[in-house]
Amino acid sequence: MSAAAASPPPPAAAGEHLRFHLRGFLSPETCKELEFVHRSCGTAGYRPSVVSTSLPHLAATGCGHLLLPFVPVRERLRDAVESAFSCHFDLFIEFTGLISWCKGASIGWHSDDNKPYLRQRAFTAVCYLNDHGKDYKGGILQFQDGEPSFITPVAGDVVIYTADNSNTHCVDEVTEGERLTLTLWFTRDSAYDEDPKLLSFLSQTSLNYEPVHQSSYIPLPASDIMYWFAYDHSGFDVRCARVHILGFSFHSSIDEDNKSVAPAEDDPIELLGKPVRLGRGDDVFDKVFANGLHALQVSTYFHFLSSFSLQIMSIRLQ
Structure with missing residues (x-):
């Protein structure tokens, strides 16, 4: 199934563990384009053995032009989530990031809203950009209850689910290679909308450059510690x-x-x-x-x- 042909999931019935596995949502070309951005711009991540690339980081390091591949993907994902959970025109994107889990990375049972500062999260979308078994081993997403109980990553597939404890999950340890995903969190609270913050970053950085100059596309590294x-x-x-x-x-x-x-x-x-x-x-x-x-x-x-x-x-x- 091509990315353009991937149909939205049906609305979930009440009482279900609200999650969907959308196969072939992203094209191979899109996966590779996002992988390029991550491998050429990523920094040390928020957990041990994790590398991440956030959109504000791209803007702040003079790489605003590399945001372009994310624009259609983010909107398609928002449409898919709103369709699946019957909340049309109700969601804001709280976070968008490329995240790779390297050898030794794992996370135990948790929900994505399990901290006071994460309570605004309503839904999660995880887009797999490379293949389990071919590009890495381990790193299987498992859910504590309901079906599907686990997801074997295939490049282009997306899993979407509610961020609350009805979707408590874990990720097995990556034992070899690098597991690469595009991860988005969605919120109903406009105060956590990522877009205004991103536009502010761009207005202070990339948009200040004159595009006619070659230096417009020269990256500005973050601090070495990152x-x-x-x-x-x-x-x-x-x-x-x-x-x-x-x-x-x-x-x-x-x-x-x-x-x-x-x-x-x-x-x-x-x-x-x-x-x-x-x-x-x-x-x-x-x-x-x-x-x-x-x-x-x-x-x-x-x-x-x-x-x-x-x-x-x-x-x-x-």
């Missing part, structure tokens, strides 16, 4: 890790000889806020990036572009 991923009594910088996975390393931009040089002697984290080059093996490339986040975004973009081209070529050769 990229520090604590792991096993130590940790690492998310930007360094993402670049390393792509086969590159960061180097100072001030080396006179840009060939066959070792990484700069500077503090590697401090280096990421300055102009940098990328290297692979013993070679360091000529291109100078504005900062480490800029280098990560460009290298991630070309990685996704080449991967997509290979997929198209493979399909045509079949």
Whole structure:
């Protein structure tokens, strides 16, 4: 089923555990586009072994243009939730974020409104952007009561449910890989509407840039501590890790000889806020990036572009 053809769920009957599993809600292209945003912009998350990318973070770091893929998805999800729970034109989006659960991440039984500061949450939508078994192991969403009792993630699928204790749930530990989702919470209280806050962020950051200038799309990194991923009594910088996975390393931009040089002697984290080059093996490339986040975004973009081209070529050769 294509994303456009995914039909809204029927309204729930009274007394049911209010949850729905919508298959094929997001297209593979949309999943990949959102994955690109997350892998090139994410910061250390709100829980151990979690990486997150929120919309205010994108706006605050000069990446307002990367909000565009979220706009139609958010509206389609709101329509689906309002249709499922018969609350048309009644909901506001409280939070939108890309969240990846890495090896070791899990959460015990809880409801999504289980803290005093979360009482405004009425509904949850979790959109899976990659596949269980292929991209990661573990990370199964389980519900304490009712059906479906668990969800095996498939890219493009969405699960929506009420945020109260009728949908107490947990997520099994991720044992391998990285489980990636787009998560939204909805509220009936306009005081918690995410959109006015987001527009305020944009008016102070991205919208102040002149779009004719190339620098309009140069990211402005957040504080280094936001990229520090604590792991096993130590940790690492998310930007360094993402670049390393792509086969590159960061180097100072001030080396006179840009060939066959070792990484700069500077503090590697401090280096990421300055102009940098990328290297692979013993070679360091000529291109100078504005900062480490800029280098990560460009290298991630070309990685996704080449991967997509290979997929198209493979399909045509079949």
